[in-house]
Every structure is written in C-alpha cells, then in structure tokens.
Amino acid sequence: MSTTIDSLLHENRHFPPSAEFSANAIAKPEIYDEARADRLAFWATQARELHWHTPFTEVLDWSNAPFARWFGDGEINVAYNCLDRHVIAGHGDRVALHFEGEPGDTRSITYAELTSEVKKAANMLASLGVKQGDRVAIYMPVIPETVVAMLACARLGAIHSVIFGGFSAESLRSRIVDAGATVVITADGGYRKGSVFALKPAVDEAVAGIETVEHVVVVKRGGNEVVWNERDIWWHDAIAPMNDDHVAQGFESENPLFILYTSGTTGAPKGILHTSGGYLTQAAFTHRNVFDLHPETDVYWCTADVGWITGHSYVAYGPLANGATQVLYEGTPDFPEPGRWWDIIEKYKVSIFYTAPTAIRSFMKMGREIPQARDLSSLRVLGSVGEPINPEAWMWYREVIGGNTCPIVDTWWQTETGAIMIAAMPGITNTKPGSAQVPIPGITIDVVTEEGTHVGPEAGGLLVVSEPWPSMLRGIWGDPDRYKDTYWDKFGDKYFAGDGAHLDADGDVWLLGRVDDVMNVSGHRLSTMEIESALVSNHHVAEAAVIGASDETTGQAVVAFVILKRRAKEELGHADAIKELRAHVAKEIGAIARPRDIYLVEELPKTRSGKIMRRLLRDIAEGREIGDTSTLTDINVVTQIDNQVP
Ligand code: WTA
Numbered sequence: 079m080s081t082t083i084d085s086l087l088h089e090n091r092h093f094p095p096s097a098e099f100s101a102n103a104i105a106k107p108e109i110y111d112e113a114r115a116d117r118l119a120f121w122a123t124q125a126r127e128l129h130w131h132t133p134f135t136e137v138l139d140w141s142n143a144p145f146a147r148w149f150g151d152g153e154i155n156v157a158y159n160c161l162d163r164h165v166i167a168g169h170g171d172r173v174a175l176h177f178e179g180e181p182g183d184t185r186s187i188t189y190a191e192l193t194s195e196v197k198k199a200a201n202m203l204a205s206l207g208v209k210q211g212d213r214v215a216i217y218m219p220v221i222p223e224t225v226v227a228m229l230a231c232a233r234l235g236a237i238h239s240v241i242f243g244g245f246s247a248e249s250l251r252s253r254i255v256d257a258g259a260t261v262v263i264t265a266d267g268g269y270r271k272g273s274v275f276a277l278k279p280a281v282d283e284a285v286a287g288i289e290t291v292e293h294v295v296v297v298k299r300g301g302n303e304v305v306w307n308e309r310d311i312w313w314h315d316a317i318a319p320m321n322d323d324h325v326a327q328g329f330e331s332e333n334p335l336f337i338l339y340t341s342g343t344t345g346a347p348k349g350i351l352h353t354s355g356g357y358l359t360q361a362a363f364t365h366r367n368v369f370d371l372h373p374e375t376d377v378y379w380c381t382a383d384v385g386w387i388t389g390h391s392y393v394a395y396g397p398l399a400n401g402a403t404q405v406l407y408e409g410t411p412d413f414p415e416p417g418r419w420w421d422i423i424e425k426y427k428v429s430i431f432y433t434a435p436t437a438i439r440s441f442m443k444m445g446r447e448i449p450q451a452r453d454l455s456s457l458r459v460l461g462s463v464g465e466p467i468n469p470e471a472w473m474w475y476r477e478v479i480g481g482n483t484c485p486i487v488d489t490w491w492q493t494e495t496g497a498i499m500i501a502a503m504p505g506i507t508n509t510k511p512g513s514a515q516v517p518i519p520g521i522t523i524d525v526v527t528e529e530g531t532h533v534g535p536e537a538g539g540l541l542v543v544s545e546p547w548p549s550m551l552r553g554i555w556g557d558p559d560r561y562k563d564t565y566w567d568k569f570g571d572k573y574f575a576g577d578g579a580h581l582d583a584d585g586d587v588w589l590l591g592r593v594d595d596v597m598n599v600s601g602h603r604l605s606t607m608e609i610e611s612a613l614v615s616n617h618h619v620a621e622a623a624v625i626g627a628s629d630e631t632t633g634q635a636v637v638a639f640v641i642l643k644r645r646a647k648e649e650l651g652h653a654d655a656i657k658e659l660r661a662h663v664a665k666e667i668g669a670i671a672r673p674r675d676i677y678l679v680e681e682l683p684k685t686r687s688g689k690i691m692r693r694l695l696r697d698i699a700e701g702r703e704i705g706d707t708s709t710l711t712d713i714n715v716v717t718q719i720d721n722q723v724p
Contacts, residue, residue: 089469093476094508095485099458103505105367105519110506113519120520121148121548125359128399129163130154131328134355138546144566144573145553146546148356153328156335156354157200157233159362160398161193162326169373173403176377176426177222180269180409187222189401192229195222197324199230202316206293208261210235210329213337215259217241217250217281219268220408223297223313224384227263228336228394232354235329239337239349242385243268243275245668247283249347253339254284254291256349257555261293263313267300271413274300282307331355337555338387340493341605342564343595349555350387350493356548358399360497364518365396368487369430370459370504377456379405379423380432386602387493388463391549392432396497411437416444420452431479432461434601438471438479439631446478454479459504462488464601465633466589472511490514490589492575493603494565496549499523500587515586521547525579525587530569533581540593541579542572595692597626597634602670604636606692609673612666613638616659618646623682623690624673627699635674637699638663639719642678652678675699677722681715683707698723 095103113120118137125134125148134152164172170190177185187195208214214231216238218224224240231238239257241250254262262285267276278296282305285291296304297313332353339347365371371378378397382388397404405426411419419441423431441449460480462472467488476486485504491497499521500514507515517523522544525533533539543550550573554561568574578590592598595606606624613622621641626634642655650658656676664672683691686709697704698720707713 089510089512091469091473091511092508093485093510095505096483099485100505103503104370104372105503105505107506109367109503109519117520117522117545121359124363124520125149125152125355125548127362128154128159128355128358130355131158134331140546143546143571144562145558146356146550147332148359148548149331152331152355154331154355154358155233155326155328156358156395157196157229158326159358160229160232160395161189161196164189164401165193167401169401172373172401174398175222175225176403176405178405178407178422179221180272180407180413185222192222192226194322195226196229196233197322198317198320199226200233200324201320202295203230203234203236203261205320206261206295206316208234208236210333212236212261213239213257213259215239215241215250215254215257215262217243217262217264217277218297218384219243219265219277219299220384220389220406221265221268221297221299222406223265223299225394225398225406228384228390229398232335233324233326235327235333237334237336239339240385240390241339242383242668243277244383244385244670246665247280248666249668250280251284251288253347253349254288256339257337258290260290261295262291263295263297265297265299266304267302269300269409271410274302276300276302276304278302278304329354332552334552336390338390338493340387341596341603341608343605344607347605347608348557348560348564350551351553351555352496352549353552356550357496358395360547360549361391361396362399364498364501365392365402366400367503368489368498368501368518369432369461371397371400371402371430373401373403376402376429377405377426378402378430378432379407379426379428380461381407381411381419381434381437382432382463387496388432391497411441412444417448417452420449420454423454423457424452427456429456430459430461431457432463434464435462435467435471436465436600436632438462438467438475442471442474443631446474449478454481457481457484460484460486462486463491465598466591467512469511476511485509488512488514490577490587494551494575495543495547496551499543499547510586513582513586513588523587524572525581526569526572530572535581535583535585538578538580538590541575541577541587541589542569543575544572597636599626599629599634599636599670600632604667604671608667609636609638609663609671612663612671613640613659615666616662618642618650618655619659621682623692623695625692625696625699627696629674636671637695638673638676639679639682639695640676641680641682677719679719679722681712681718683710683712683715683719685709686711695719
C-alpha cells in the first residue's frame with residue numbers, strides 16, 4: 079500500500095477550471111462557507127429545493143443514533159418530485175430519457191410521457207395489491223420500464239429491491255426471500271453483446287416454492303421464448319387497461335424507498351436500506367452541483383447499470399429529481415464495434431459523462447484512435463466512480479475524451495452513503511489526477527488511526543464520516559445489530575467506511591481501497607467470504623481461499639486457491655476441475671464473481687489459530703516478495719503455492 083501511495087503522491091499536476099466554466103458554474107466557492115457556518119441549515123435549504131406535501135420543521139434527529147431521522151416531520155412523494163413537479167412547471171415536453179437499445183432501437187421519452195407511464199404502472203401495481211411498505215423485487219435489463227417500475231413503487235410508498243440482471247437465480251432467490259417480496263418485475267430477456275440473454279428462467283428458478291411471491295410481471299424485451307406460470311402476467315397486458323390518473327400521496331420523510339443488497343465481509347449480502355426525503359435531497363444536490371447540471375441545455379449520461387447504487391442515485395433519482403435529460407443505454411460498451419459509447423456521445427451531444435475507471439482503462443487499451451474518430455466536443459464535465467482512478471487513466475480521460483478542457487470529478491461514495499460524499503466541484507476545485515480530493519459541502523469526513531485519532535497531513539489511515547448525513551443508510555434490512563456492528567462498533571460515533579485513505583499535504587483525500595475482505599472488481603463489490611462459500615458448496619471442494627488481486631483493467635480480479643477432495647483429484651482432470659469451479663461460482667453468484675484464476679493447491683497458508691493468511695496469497699498472486707510469515711504454521715505451504723503461480 080505504501081509504495082502505491084508514494085508513487086501517487088509524486089503526482090503534482092493540477093488542473094483548475096477555466097474562468098468561463100467557473101463563472102457559469104452552479105456551485106460557487108461560497109457554498110463551502112455556507113455549509114460550514116450551519117451544516118443543518120444548509121441541508122434544510124437543499125431539502126427545500128424539493129416539493130414537500132407537508133413541509134418539515136425538524137432537520138435531523140440523531141437521538142436514537144446510529145438510526146437517523148432527517149426532515150422527520152415532513153411528508154414527501156419521491157416520484158412526484160421526479161415527474162409531476164416538472165410537468166407542472168411547464169417542462170413536460172423536455173426529454174427525460176433518450177433510450178438507446180443495444181440492437182439500435184431508440185425511444186425518446188418526455189417528462190410528460192414518463193409521468194403518464196409511471197402513473198399507469200402505479201395503478202397497475204396497486205391493482206395487484208402493492209401498497210405502502212410492500213417489497214417489490216426488480217430484475218431487469220437497462221430499459222425505460224426499469225426506471226418506470228422503480229418510480230411506480232416510490233409513488234405508492236412501496237419499497238423496491240433492484241437486483242442486478244447479472245446475478246444468478248440463487249442470488250436472486252436469497253434476496254427475494256430476505257426482503258419478503260410479494261411481486262417480482264422482470265423481462266423475458268435483454269440484449270448484451272449482440273444476443274438476447276434470458277432473465278425469466280432465473281426468476282422462475284428463484285421463485286419456485288416461495289409462497290410470498292404473488293405475481294411475476296414480465297416486460298417483453300428480448301422476444302425470447304419463456305415458460306409461463308400461473309402467477310405470471312405480461313407487463314403490457316396488465317398496463318393496457320390502466321388509466322394515467324394517479325394522485326401522488328405524501329409519505330413521511332423516513333418512509334423506506336429501497337433496499338439494495340451489497341457484499342459485506344461475511345457470506346450473506348446485506349440489504350442496505352434507504353429512505354425518502356434525506357436520500358432524495360442529497361442525490362439531487364450532488365447531481366446538480368458535482369456535475370454542474372444545467373437541465374435546460376445539458377445532456378447527461380451515466381453508464382452504470384440500474385442494478386447498482388450508481389444507477390439508483392445517478393440514473394433514476396438524482397437526474398430525474400433535477401429535471402435532467404439523460405441517455406439510457408442498454409448494452410455493452412463495445413457492441414457492435416468498439417466505438418459504440420463514443421457514437422452515443424456524438425449522436426445525443428452528451429455534455430456530462432459519468433463512468434468507471436475500469437471502462438476507461440479498457441478503452442485505453444484499445445487505443446485513442448477509436449474515440450478520436452468521433453466528435454466528442456459536446457462534453458464539458460467528466461465523472462468517475464467505483465474505484466480509485468489511477469493518474470494515467472485520469473490523464474487519458476482528460477486528454478482523449480475531454481479534449482483537455484473538461485473538469486474531471488472523481489466521486490467517492492458507497493451503497494451505504496447513498497450519494498456522493500467526496501468529490502471535486504468542477505467550477506471550484508483545482509483538480510489533481512488520482513485524488514478524490516475533498517468532502518462535498520455539508521459532509522464531514524476524517525482519516526483516523528485504528529484508535530480513532532486524526533492522522534494529520536501526509537499520513538494514511540481509515541476513512542470515517544464524522545457526522546450523520548441526509549442520504550445515509552438507515553440500517554440493514556431485518557438486521558439492526560449487523561448495522562451497528564459493521565459500521566458503528568469500531569469508532570462509536572463515527573461511521574466506519576471500510577476504506578483506507580491518505581491525506582496529502584493540502585488535506586486532499588487519496589483512496590487506497592478496502593481494508594476488509596471486500597474486493598472491488600470493475601467497480602463492483604464482491605465479498606471474499608461469499609465466493610469462498612460458493613466454492614466450498616461444490617461437492618468436489620474441501621477448502622477454498624479467495625483474494626482480490628490487482629488487475630490492470632478491472633482494478634481487482636478474483637483469484638481462488640482451492641483444495642480438492644481426494645476423490646475429485648482422482649476423478650477430475652486439472653483443467654476440468656477449474657472449468658467446473660469457475661462455472662459453479664457463476665451459477666451460485668453471477669458471472670461477475672467468476673474467478674479469473676483458480677489454483678488447485680495441497681494446503682492453504684494458515685496461522686496457528688487456523689486463520690487463512692490471505693495477505694500472503696495476495697503477495698503470491700500479485701508476484702510480490704512474500705511478506706511477514708512469522709505467524710505461519712508451515713512455510714513450505716507458501717513456497718509450494720508460489721511455485722505453482724506463474
Ligand atoms: C470504492 C459505488 C476510490 C470504495 C458508488 C467504496 C471508490 C466502494 C470510489 C463502494 C472512488 C467507490 N475512488 N474508491 N471514487 N468510489 N469506491 O457500494 O472502496 O458499489 O467503499 O458504491 O467502492 O462500492 P459501492
């Protein structure tokens with residue numbers, strides 16, 4: 079860790095915004111002073127940008143810490159804020175979504191049309207019995223109906239749980255059960271890399287035998303054959319008879335909005351719970367200020383899948399609350415050819431572009447000729463999220479995509495934080511390649527030692543959030559103790575983020591990656607334990623250890639060390655065993671968790687108390703000199719494994 083940070087800190091390039099950009103920017107330097115002077119008044123002002131059915135008088139109630147209440151006596155309807163409000167203000171004809179399907183089909187949907195669609199969908203869900211507090215699971219490709227489904231739940235005060243379409247039937251099933259969902263919304267299939275990938279069969283498998291699921295609503299997208307069960311209904315059939323009158327009712331600010339499952343340090347994913355008023359306040363505020371959104375003229379595009387938190391806050395809620403026009407793209411970056419993303423930017427004249435370092439690095443590999451063959455001059459702000467962006471990728475992003483003029487905002491946040499926490503402000507900050515820089519106005523963070531004391535400048539430690547914030551998670555679904563243990567046990571009154579960080583001499587933050595057993599593959603969170611338990615659930619496996627090894631493109635990659643049972647060693651060839659285990663993990667969790675490398679070993683390095691020393695496995699996988707082995711039971715184990723890894 080220290081060598082990386084040493085080399086990063088030799089980075090002394092700075093890029094201030096142009097005078098013209100600063101003059102027209104939404105956020106002006108005074109915003110920091112305003113937030114510092116009275117943090118709660120600042121957030122109350124931001125919250126009042128939204129429409130409240132009943133205005134709030136109370137800002138924060140932290141008396142039941144760590145369970146926060148923001149704007150607790152106010153009433154709000156999240157969907158009304160994202161839709162009706164813009165139509166009433168006269169922006170009904172503004173395009174909300176420019177949908178671009180992977181096969182090239184397109185639909186532009188105005189705010190008036192989207193409002194009407196969501197009202198119909200809300201009536202449809204209500205007719206199926208969905209009401210305030212009910213859970214609805216959404217397992218979809220990136221199509222407009224996904225956003226419509228989320229907003230329809232929000233409109234009814236129901237709680238959605240979106241499950242990324244790349245997750246397996248098994249992962250889907252455990253999430254449906256944990257949330258107690260009564261309705262599942264899915265599609266027959268979606269498009270990826272030129273063909274249809276089926277979603278419906280995974281839902282069929284996932285809901286088999288689950289009594290709580292009353293209806294499965296299926297959007298027709300892929301046109302693939304589907305098996306039809308008694309509780310299935312087509313979305314288009316169910317929606318056709320509905321009218322588009324639906325009066326949005328106000329719900330209390332703390333009414334749950336969604337659950338989103340994410341990986342933690344133990345095997346079972348955690349259902350991160352977000353509520354309404356505070357979440358929408360910070361999602362909208364950050365979207366407007368960090369991306370400098372001018373809704374009348376900008377075209378915004380965030381490439382995240384709606385199944386991740388980035389898709390919730392910066393595809394669904396933030397942009398729509400701000401009345402933005404955005405691109406929604408279904409497919410992969412490089413289909414039908416490597417320039418697809420840049421074609422989309424040129425076609426829709428995208429001005430604000432938000433993506434992940436993994437994507438930038440894979441485009442770097444393909445060469446700058448591809449983006450340079452397109453007109454990207456409409457771009458004016460670039461964003462990055464999901465993992466640390468290395469200075470080389472940052473510079474390439476700036477030069478090749480941003481034409482040396484666009485400010486880059488590197489945004490640090492988490493599923494748990496709900497919205498951006500650390501980021502440059504594009505019209506204010508002197509940006510530094512590789513650093514996420516400073517907390518946004520109204521947020522206080524710190525970097526502390528294991529004991530919880532501030533590390534001071536030019537030192538590394540653990541990232542904490544020192545005071546509650548509006549879009550913070552309100553808990554883990556059904557498990558308040560796990561919520562307290564995971565985030566609040568370590569430092570008491572400070573939120574422990576699980577990330578290492580370094581403060582430089584200017585006080586800017588450099589993120590150093592996770593300090594726990596969570597890894598970050600292509601900006602997606604995966605748990606070491608979850609993959610290990612998937613591996614040992616295979617009948618050939620005796621023991622397994624999984625680590626995240628650094629990877630040039632994906633940030634980290636899954637590497638597994640597996641001990642096979644004796645029988646399996648005799649019956650299975652080496653290559654077959656590896657093939658089977660990779661497929662097994664994909665089936666249990668999803669293709670994103672499939673290990674890049676699996677090494678079949680005789681023993682795993684362990685301490686005397688039997689703990690697997692993953693740190694040593696990481697050294698081996700990354701080709702480093704092996705670190706301190708003094709607590710290891712048997713040094714030969716490490717030497718043997720080391721000889722096996724190329
Ligand atoms: C990492 C994604 C460095 C971090 C929004 C965090 C980052 C985890 C950045 C959350 C960034 C996210 N720089 N690291 N700009 N953004 N991370 O919940 O380790 O999918 O804890 O939320 O991603 O991942 P999650």
